[in-house]
Amino acid sequence: MFSNVDHKALAALLHGQGCANSLKTLLDNHEITSVLIEPLINTILDSFSLALSFVDSPSPPPHHESSSQNMAGLVLQRSSKKRICGIHVIKNYRDESPTPRPDDGFTWRKYGQKTIKTSVHQRSYYRCGYAKEHNCNATKRVQMIQDCPPVYRTTYMGQHTCKAIPVYDDTYGSEMIQFDQVVSESVMPRFTSTDNEAFNIKDEATDHTMNQECDINDFLVDYEPNEFPSFSYEDSVFF
DNA sequence: TATATTTGACCGGA
DNA sequence: TCCGGTCAAATATA
Numbered sequence: 001m002f003s004n005v006d007h008k009a010l011a012a013l014l015h016g017q018g019c020a021n022s023l024k025t026l027l028d029n030h031e032i033t034s035v036l037i038e039p040l041i042n043t044i045l046d047s048f049s050l051a052l053s054f055v056d057s058p059s060p061p062p063h064h065e066s067s068s069q070n071m072a073g074l075v076l077q078r079s080s081k082k083r084i085c086g087i088h089v090i091k092n093y094r095d096e097s098p099t100p101r102p103d104d105g106f107t108w109r110k111y112g113q114k115t116i117k118t119s120v121h122q123r124s125y126y127r128c129g130y131a132k133e134h135n136c137n138a139t140k141r142v143q144m145i146q147d148c149p150p151v152y153r154t155t156y157m158g159q160h161t162c163k164a165i166p167v168y169d170d171t172y173g174s175e176m177i178q179f180d181q182v183v184s185e186s187v188m189p190r191f192t193s194t195d196n197e198a199f200n201i202k203d204e205a206t207d208h209t210m211n212q213e214c215d216i217n218d219f220l221v222d223y224e225p226n227e228f229p230s231f232s233y234e235d236s237v238f239f
Numbered sequence: 240t241a242t243a244t245t246t247g248a249c250c251g252g253a
Numbered sequence: 254t255c256c257g258g259t260c261a262a263a264t265a266t267a
């Protein structure tokens with residue numbers, strides 16, 4: 001028999017599945033509008049997070065910032081910090097994983113490390129290894145957000161103007177990026193898009209442990225160790 | 240010796 | 254004035 005907690009987790013999963021089906025229907029019908037898709041994505045992410053929280057602990061986390069309501073607030077709050085020619089652009093590609101993912105396919109060079117007031121862990125700053133050669137402004141920040149188990153949050157900023165295309169590396173079960181070619185959006189979404197963007201992928205399996213600065217675009221990464229990760233993403237542009 | 244990393248200083252925004 | 258992000262000199266490593 002299912003316990004009460006199992007019932008709640010199951011209900012959350014079923015709810016997420018329903019929303020995923022709705023999303024699939026929209027995509028099948030080519031009804032690809034942010035107005036329709038974004039709420040569904042948020043709901044799906046919330047459902048999975050909620051289900052995971054029930055699995056790991058009897059009670060859900062008291063506060064989860066990726067909820068749709070809170071996300072909306074953060075959208076407005078964060079958007080004010082990203083103004084580009086009158087257009088607010090926020091794009092996040094966040095990755096939270098047990099390792100800092102040094103093999104994300106790009107060559108990075110560390111240029112700084114700081115202690116952040118809101119965290120006991122230091123934050124490392126990296127820029128593209130081809131920053132000078134290709135005038136590439138892509139940067140990323142890596143910060144440990146949890147000790148046991150170790151969880152790192154990697155936030156990608158900017159675009160790789162050096163141009164890159166992912167190649168697959170079975171060694172790590174992840175993608176590799178080869179430079180001098182154009183990256184495929186299906187693999188590294190919008191890496192070649194507009195300037196001053198932040199990309200964040202969040203591993204929802206670890207999200208509930210600590211998510212103190214959830215951005216508007218949190219992405220679910222769901223893949224097996226030997227399977228190429230596929231993830232959804234969303235952009236938000238404010239005028 | 241060339242390249243990468245570390246770390247304190249500096250700068251700009253809130 | 255505080256804080257996060259970046260710079261650049263010093264240091265480490267291959």
